[in-house]
Amino acid sequence: MTHSVQAAPENPSLVVRDLKVHFGGGKAVFSRDRPVVHAVDGVSFSVPGGRTFGIVGESGSGKTTTALAIMRLVPITAGSVTLNGEEISAYEGRELRQSRRNYQIVFQDPYSSLDPRKRAAQIVREPLDLMNIGNPRERDERVSELFTQVGLRPEQKALFPHQFSGGQRQRLGLARALSTRPGLIVCDEPVSALDVAIQAQILNLMARLQADLGLTYLFISHDLGVVQHICDEVAVMYLGQIVEQADRVALFSEPKHPYTKALLAAVPSVHATERDRRNRVRLAGDPPSPINLPKGCRFASRCPMAEERCRQSSPPLEDRGGGHKVACFLA
Amino acid sequence: MTDHAAPALKVQHPLTEMAAMFFQNRSAVAGLALLISILLFTFVGPYLYPTDPFEMVWTPLSFPGEEGFLLGTDYLGRDILAAMMAGGQVSMAIGLAAAVISVVIGVSVGAFAGYYGGVVEEALMRFTEFFQVLPTLLFSMVIVALFGASLLTVTLAIGVVSWTAVARVTRSEFLRIRELEYVSAARSGSARDGYLIFRVILPNALPPIIVQANLMVGSAILFEAALSFLGLSDPNIMSWGQVIGSNRPYILDAGFAVAIPGFAIFLTVLAISLIGDGLNDALNPKLRQR
């Protein structure tokens, strides 16, 4: 089956409904039974085409698993993922492979995300070859075009990944993700492994590519500064669930959930004054493990405001006006 | 701004780099030189010294140097130098063929176990452990005794009992590499399982497998010698182990007849393991980048 290289579909949008990803729980024949890890536990959101949706959270919050589940790289336990009206979570086999041209991913680690045995051009071309998009000459042209788009020089096509710097590797990762002209790019911490000066180069490149190509980004990060900079709407995750979701301005200027407040307060800032530092909320302890989840609000054990009812039942994610959603009884 | 001054741009193929790394390692180069000499001796030697290794040429068990026979004669009065040349060809061919067999079996078992995991892995690894706990020499003796002592059965017997190490190495490499992001990247680029196993993971898993295979050649040569020593090989084919095995009763009177092929085996295995160590370093990208 051959496809010609064609333009991206207009205004794609991603809809995630009640997504659940649970790991383990299987019975092993010869070893111990593994406990169930509720990595993602009922996550719903939608992203309008051409916008950037950010997911922030600490390790164990399930943000990366959410990204991988949407990419169909980890098995989905329950829920649905719909892209441009196509329910990609229902696809399997050949259908799934064909649908992959519409959504691609950029990984965090620019070192482990590129096959060390393949040359740069081959890496960028690989999805075109695998999906049989265009004829060989068209694919070569596409690779050249992509190299220019992400700011790499044509003579670098013959190099191996270890001959590139971290920032250049991430440009290669972007070029590979863009090769099939997807509408959605899932970015899993794309700049957190890079030096700060290189971060800015990649973030600006991503913003430029979005403006030029009308891309939709799902942007996963633990860095609130980066998320504030690049995202239109932001969801805060804690232990597999969204605890607060709002547009960029509302979330950062009027955070409602105590966890969001603590997360914002924890960011070391070059602007903060001495007084700011003394007055802020500090969380004690570490997040509980996603294996033995409490029955009430998952944040209750670390929450400075927790009451009895927080420990008894878990608060639903409710719209508090203007699309600002919070899952907290007390907010 | 899209310009970035690239760091020192040297288009060097990884293979070139590996070769450079290999040749920096003196003991590996010595091993390679030694192996080449042995190969020249066994494969080119017979043309320069055309003596039939099965022909009785002089008094049995005469000492090296006597009557122009550089390495002396064996218990049947056959020229040991000619036997060393002919036997070397067989020993090395068996070593290589047995290593190939064990790599093919080992890589397939290890790759599928490591890639698919779960039940497939459990089944394949229990199967591997079954072969691992068998006393290898005894098991190969049983195979040879059952199917007769031909070159083919000896080679197969050695291959069948020694693939487990390769399987374990391959599996552990697959387990590690399949979690790396470039594998996920290829999968989201719509790659099938076969592509992921053979085109993405296997090439990156090769270095330790190559080293293991290399050592396998050495151990296969030793294995063949052990079988011959026990009289479990084709008496019509000369091999180093055969020379040792057949002269074994006369070891007190004519130790050289056993020591010479023993020394040849020692040198060959040494050369191969030196090369294996060198390859191990050369194929390790972390060492290469220093």
Next chain:
Amino acid sequence: MERAPLLSVTDVVVDFKTRHGNARVLDQVSLAVESGEILGIVGESGCGKSMTALSIMGLVPDPPGKVTSGSIKLGDRELVGMDQEGLRRIRGKDIGMIFQEPMTSLNPVFTVGEQIAESLRQHENASPKAAMAKAVDMLRAVEIPEAEARAKAYPHQLSGGMRQRVMIAMALACGPKVLIADEPTTALDATVQAQIFDLLQDLQQETGTAIVLITHDMGAIAELADRVVVMYAGRVVESGSVRDVLSRPRHPYTKGLIACVPHLEEEPGPVRKELLEIPGVVPALTDLGAGCAFAPRCGEVMPKCRQQKPVLTEAGDTQCVACWAVHEPAAAS
């Protein structure tokens, strides 16, 4: 009369032999740590900030590395050229160090209590019982709940934040004069990082231990440090009080480093601005040339920058800068 600083590093040069030639990893690095202060060293990877810490600890891997020249003094003791036994006594006793990844710095087969006690026994000849009691005290001092029970835990049984607290307890057990913290919170989550920062600040105020904080994060510097040293390609390019450097950075690299990070704002505007970029990448240390190493990426570059390395010179009350555009602005126009 001026008091000699607690720890002074003067004109230290460290060279590494590589396959691509000699790499000058540290080039004329000078800095001083006063007792009771927190000094931040900031820069991108490969700028030499970690190597500075290793050379203070006498841990420069040799070969391929070597402290070619310069002097490192702790009080009036010279550390460069000191024998391994002397350095070993100073490490842990007078200078403590904590690393980025606490899991790999702790021995997995001993309990954390045993590991802290071990260092006390080595450096202070404490009896096993007294050492263990002190170890539990130290765990309490770093605010580990149920310290007695946790002393019996193995490293893998603790969370990342707890492990870093254990590392801090171990580093501080012998009451060192200087604590070197190399990216102590990079592997931790934001809320846990904030806890560790608070802890370091509290401990520093209680014990008066000087801290050298090595980080890539200007925010962490602003949060914790009193003075800051900015490094680039093995050289110090700017130093001064944190307030001055952050409010009035003089070196173009420092300016870029502050401006290129998207800082969290409390009232973000609806319009997204483009971030300022420092173009290009950090140069290879094997071919730095004669001029300023930052010249190829610098927006204010002048012909002189490519010919001669600028020297670190005073520029303001607390600041020192190594930049021709600051010292000889006339030449720029």
